[in-house]
Amino acid sequence: MAVSRTLHLAGLPQADHPIASVRVLNGGHAEQHEEHRYGSRLPQLWWVFFGRRWVPLPLQFFLIEHRDGLVLFDTGIDPAIMSDTRYIKQAVGRFLLPRIFQLHVTEKDRVDHVLAARGVAASDIRTAIISHLHFDHVGGIAQIPQAKLLVSDREWSILHEPNPEREWILREHIEIPSANWQQIAFEPTDDPLFEGFDGIYDVAGDGSMILLPTPGHTVGSISMLIRQGGWDPILLVGDLTYEAGLLDQDILPGTGDKGMLLASFAKVRRLRDRLPDLAVIASHDFAAEKTVARAMGRASKR
Ligand SMILES: [Zn+2]
Secondary structure: HHHHHHHOOOOOOOOOOEEEEEEEEEEHHHHHHHHHHHHOOOOHHHHHHHHHOOEEEEEEEEEEEEEEEEEEEEEOOOOOOHHHOOOOOOOOHHHHHHHHHHEEEOOHOOOOHHHHHOOOOOHHEEEEEEOOOOOHHHHOOEEEOOOOEEHHHHHHHHHOOOHHHHHHHOOOOOOOOEEEEEEEEEEOOOOHHOOOOEEEEEEEOOOEEEEEEEOOOOOOOOOEEEOOOOOOOOOOOOOOOOOOOHHHHOOOOOOOHHHHHHHHHHHHHHHHHHHHOOOOEOOOOOOOOHHHHHHHHOOOOO
């Protein structure tokens, strides 16, 4: 695949390998309605109350070993949600949650314990990219107070709208005193690779980790493109889709803004047209670990 190699390394220093590894970390699992994962013509409240087909999903996040320091892409869920009956402040949220997700999370699924099991100290995390502010992605921020937490300015603005809790954005677990939040604004680029996207944000300044706006699941959701010589490019898409294959077929999930989701799906597919080996990785996809290993050349190709 010499042609695509040349293409996806355009703009990257060929001999440079700033990233040692990308690891998929598991922070427990859950079940969701089939209609939630694969979409439904029925209204959301119908399947929330009457749906009877539950499908499993892993609660995953990602560790990137960059030479400037360790980077997390999301931080998992806080196991306190299982034991602390006041974790969700609003009664309606406490009522709805078990009807939307059946959570299977224990203390060992907290970010610091998940990292320790891989031989990494939570205190060594330098940066955490937050794909979006849902509770199962920001649940570890209290364990990494030293880390810079990057979130899109659009996502952050949801906190100032009435009742973000209704969207499963739990302010009291986000706006905590120890958290070092930094809102990012996407910057225009003339790189044809990113044509169609509403700007980019280069995390390390070396082109190896590029944030892209991919709204739809929430209005400020972002994805991260990881590029480095010798690997297939990797696109972490958070919850834009629940499985990479669904994005290919325009199969929408049961929640989110349909128009925005379809527009973001199309942008991701156009990016893959330009980077044919692009590995698209969804946070709640069981295939994530295998696909990442393959992209890094650590598993057989297809
Ligand atoms: Zn989400």
